[in-house]
Amino acid sequence: MTIRDVAAAAEVSVATASRAINGTGRMADETRVRVREAALSIGYRPNMMARGLVQKRSFTIGLVTNDTYGRFTLPVAAGLSQAMHDRGVSVFLASTQDNPALELRTFEAMEEKCVDGLVVANRRVDRGLTLPETVKSIPTVYVMSACPDGAIGFNPDDVGAARAATEHLLSIGRTRIAHITGPKDFAAARYREEGWRAALAEAGLSAPAPAIYGTWSEAHGWDMAQQLLTTAAPDKRPDAVFCGNDQIARGFIDGATRLGVGIPGDVAIVGFDNWEIFAAATRPPLTTMDMGLLDLGRSAGLSLLDIVDGKRVEPGLRHQPYRIVIRGSCGTAKTAGTA
Amino acid sequence: MTIRDVAAAAEVSVATASRAINGTGRMADETRVRVREAALSIGYRPNMMARGLVQKRSFTIGLVTNDTYGRFTLPVAAGLSQAMHDRGVSVFLASTQDNPALELRTFEAMEEKCVDGLVVANRRVDRGLTLPETVKSIPTVYVMSACPDGAIGFNPDDVGAARAATEHLLSIGRTRIAHITGPKDFAAARYREEGWRAALAEAGLSAPAPAIYGTWSEAHGWDMAQQLLTTAAPDKRPDAVFCGNDQIARGFIDGATRLGVGIPGDVAIVGFDNWEIFAAATRPPLTTMDMGLLDLGRSAGLSLLDIVDGKRVEPGLRHQPYRIVIRGSCGTAKTAGTA
Numbered sequence: 001m002t003i004r005d006v007a008a009a010a011e012v013s014v015a016t017a018s019r020a021i022n023g024t025g026r027m028a029d030e031t032r033v034r035v036r037e038a039a040l041s042i043g044y045r046p047n048m049m050a051r052g053l054v055q056k057r058s059f060t061i062g063l064v065t066n067d068t069y070g071r072f073t074l075p076v077a078a079g080l081s082q083a084m085h086d087r088g089v090s091v092f093l094a095s096t097q098d099n100p101a102l103e104l105r106t107f108e109a110m111e112e113k114c115v116d117g118l119v120v121a122n123r124r125v126d127r128g129l130t131l132p133e134t135v136k137s138i139p140t141v142y143v144m145s146a147c148p149d150g151a152i153g154f155n156p157d158d159v160g161a162a163r164a165a166t167e168h169l170l171s172i173g174r175t176r177i178a179h180i181t182g183p184k185d186f187a188a189a190r191y192r193e194e195g196w197r198a199a200l201a202e203a204g205l206s207a208p209a210p211a212i213y214g215t216w217s218e219a220h221g222w223d224m225a226q227q228l229l230t231t232a233a234p235d236k237r238p239d240a241v242f243c244g245n246d247q248i249a250r251g252f253i254d255g256a257t258r259l260g261v262g263i264p265g266d267v268a269i270v271g272f273d274n275w276e277i278f279a280a281a282t283r284p285p286l287t288t289m290d291m292g293l294l295d296l297g298r299s300a301g302l303s304l305l306d307i308v309d310g311k312r313v314e315p316g317l318r319h320q321p322y323r324i325v326i327r328g329s330c331g332t333a334k335t336a337g338t339a
Numbered sequence: 340m341t342i343r344d345v346a347a348a349a350e351v352s353v354a355t356a357s358r359a360i361n362g363t364g365r366m367a368d369e370t371r372v373r374v375r376e377a378a379l380s381i382g383y384r385p386n387m388m389a390r391g392l393v394q395k396r397s398f399t400i401g402l403v404t405n406d407t408y409g410r411f412t413l414p415v416a417a418g419l420s421q422a423m424h425d426r427g428v429s430v431f432l433a434s435t436q437d438n439p440a441l442e443l444r445t446f447e448a449m450e451e452k453c454v455d456g457l458v459v460a461n462r463r464v465d466r467g468l469t470l471p472e473t474v475k476s477i478p479t480v481y482v483m484s485a486c487p488d489g490a491i492g493f494n495p496d497d498v499g500a501a502r503a504a505t506e507h508l509l510s511i512g513r514t515r516i517a518h519i520t521g522p523k524d525f526a527a528a529r530y531r532e533e534g535w536r537a538a539l540a541e542a543g544l545s546a547p548a549p550a551i552y553g554t555w556s557e558a559h560g561w562d563m564a565q566q567l568l569t570t571a572a573p574d575k576r577p578d579a580v581f582c583g584n585d586q587i588a589r590g591f592i593d594g595a596t597r598l599g600v601g602i603p604g605d606v607a608i609v610g611f612d613n614w615e616i617f618a619a620a621t622r623p624p625l626t627t628m629d630m631g632l633l634d635l636g637r638s639a640g641l642s643l644l645d646i647v648d649g650k651r652v653e654p655g656l657r658h659q660p661y662r663i664v665i666r667g668s669c670g671t672a673k674t675a676g677t678a
Contacts, residue, residue, distance in 0.1 A: 070409045078434070081441070088444075
C-alpha cells in the first residue's frame with residue numbers, strides 16, 4: 001500500500017496526496033480530509049512515528065502556560081495551532097495553574113513526549129515560568145512572558161499601542177486626556193503609561209492628572225468616572241480617557257452615562273485589548289487597541305520551527321504590531337470634528 | 340542513586356519521597372517541590388517512561404476540544420488538571436477549532452503520544468467530535484458534548500438548574516416570570532425552557548409570554564428589556580426574568596435601568612453560568628446558576644482513570660449538580676419580601 005494507491009483512491013495527484021498525508025503545504029481542508037479518509041478507507045496510514053525517527057522529529061510542540069483564566073493564552077494558542085497545523089505539527093497545551101509541582105511535572109511530561117520544542121506563555125510580560133534544569137535542551141520561545149537573557153521572546157507592543165491610542169484622541173481634537181489603568185506592579189501598565197506620556201509630550205501637552213492606577217476591573221472605571229466627572233470644575237474635567245483595558249473602559253462609560261455625561265460628545269474613550277464581548281457590547285461600542293495575539297502565537301510558532309530546523313534565530317524580544325479598532329466611543333470623523 | 344538517597348536529601352520519609360516522585364497521594368505542594376528539587380540536586384530522576392513500560396501506562400491523558408473561545412473548556416480543563424495532577428497524571432489539551440483536518444490530526448497525535456485516555460469536550464451538549472476509526476480503542480469520556488450511544492458522558496444539568504432558578508424567583512413572591520434565552524437550535528436553551536416551564540406548572544402559574552429565543556448576547560437582553568417593559572400595561576409586565584445566560588441578564592438589567600425600571604424592586608433577575616466577569620460587574624450584581632464546570636472536569640477525569648485502571652464504569656450520561664449563587668439581582672431576603 002503506497003501513497004500512489006491513496007492518490008488514486010482520492011482522485012488527486014501523488015504530490016497532493018503526499019502533502020495531505022504529511023500535513024505540509026496549503027490546501028483546502030476538504031481536500032486534506034478527503035485524502036486522509038481515502039487513506040483510511042484503503043488501510044493506508046502514515047506512520048508519523050517512523051517519519052519522526054527518520055527525521056529525528058516528533059512533529060509536536062508543547063505550549064506551557066500558567067494563564068489559567070485563558071484570556072490571553074487562548075488567542076495565542078489559536079494562532080499558534082493554525083500556523084503549526086499548516087506545517088503538519090500538532091500543539092499540546094498544558095496549564096501549570098501557578099502550582100510549582102504541576103509546573104515541574106508538566107515540563108517533564110513534555111520532555112517525555114519528545115516534543116520538538118516549547119512555547120512558554122504567561123499572562124503578564126514581567127513574570128515567567130522557569131524551565132527545570134532537566135529540560136533546558138528543548139528549543140524554547142517565550143510569549144506574553146518575561147524573556148530570559150539570550151532567549152527568544154514575543155510580546156505585545158504596550159508602549160507603541162498606548163502612544164497610538166493617545167495620538168488617536170489627539171487627532172480628533174481632544175486635549176485633556178486622562179489615563180486610568182491597572183495595578184502599578186504590572187509592567188504592562190507602566191509601559192502603557194509611558195506611551196500615553198510620550199504622545200502627550202510630543203503634542204506639547206501635559207497630562208490633566210497623573211495616571212490613575214487601580215485594578216483591571218469595571219469597578220475601577222466606574223469609580224473613576226464618579227471621581228473625574230463630578231469633583232473638578234467642568235472645564236478642568238478630561239475630554240478624553242485612554243483606559244488600560246476594555247473592562248476599565250466599559251466601567252467608565254457606564255459610570256459617565258449614569259452621570260449624564262455624553263460619550264463621545266463630552267468625553268471620548270479608547271480602551272485596550274479588543275476583548276470583543278466587552279468592546280462590542282459597551283454603549284457606545286468601544287474603540288480600542290488590538291494587540292495582535294493571534295499573530296503573536298503564529299510568529300512565535302514559526303520562529304520555534306526555524307530553531308527546530310536548525311536555522312539561526314536572533315535572540316531577544318520582539319514586539320508584535322498592534323492596530324486600532326474604531327467603534328463608537330471616539331465618535332465618527334464627523335462627531336469627532338465637533339468635539 | 341535510589342529513592343532512599345532522595346528521602347535523606349529532602350529530610351522526609353522514604354514513603355513520602357516515593358509519593359512525591361511518583362505524584363501519588365496528597366501532600367503539600369511545598370513538600371512535593373522540595374522532594375523533587377532534592378532529587379534533581381543529587382542527580383536522581385524518576386524514569387516515567389520506565390514506570391510506564393512496567394505498568395503499561397503513560398500517565399498522560401488528552402483533552403480534545405473544539406471550544407476555541409474557551410469559556411466552557413477552561414474551567415473543565417482546570418478541574419480535570421487538578422484532579423489528574425493529584426494522581427500523577429498530566430493533561431495535554433489540543434483544540435480542533437472546528438477544522439476537520441485538524442480534528443483528525445489531533446486524534447492521531449494523541450494516539451501517537453500513547454495517552455492513556457481521552458476527554459472529548461465541546462461547547463454545547465448537542466454536538467460532538469467524532470473519533471476517527473483508528474483511535475477508537477483509546478478509553479474516552481465526553482464532557483459538555485453529545486454522548487454517543489454506549490459511551491460515558493458528563494454534562495451540566497440544564498433542566499434542573501433552570502427549574503431551581505425559577506423556583507428561586509417564585510420563593511421571593513414573583514408570579515409573572517418571563518424567560519429570555521439563546522438560539523432555539525441549542526439543546527441547552529430548550530432544556531432551560533423545559534425547567535422554567537416545569538417550575539411554573541408546579542406552582543400552578545402560566546408563563547406571562549412564550550420563551551423569548553434569540554442570541555446569547557447582551558444586545559438580546561437589552562432589546563427585550565425595551566420590548567417587555569414598554570409595550571404592555573404595567574400590571575401585565577413581568578415582575579421577574581429568568582435569563583438563559585449571564586450576558587443576556589446583564590443586557591436586560593442595563594436596558595431596564597436605562598428605562599428607570601428598578602432591579603430587583605420592579606423586576607428580579609436570575610442569570611445562568613456564573614461567569615464572574617459579567618455576573619459580579621452587573622449593577623446590581625447578578626444572582627445566577629453555577630453549573631459546576633470545575634467539578635464536571637474533575638468527575639470526568641476520575642471516571643476516565645477508573646476505565647484506564649480496568650474498573651467497570653456504567654455507560655450513559657451523568658448530570659453535574661448545580662448551585663445558585665445569590666448576589667443582588669433578586670434582592671436580599673428582606674427586599675424580596677417587599678416585592
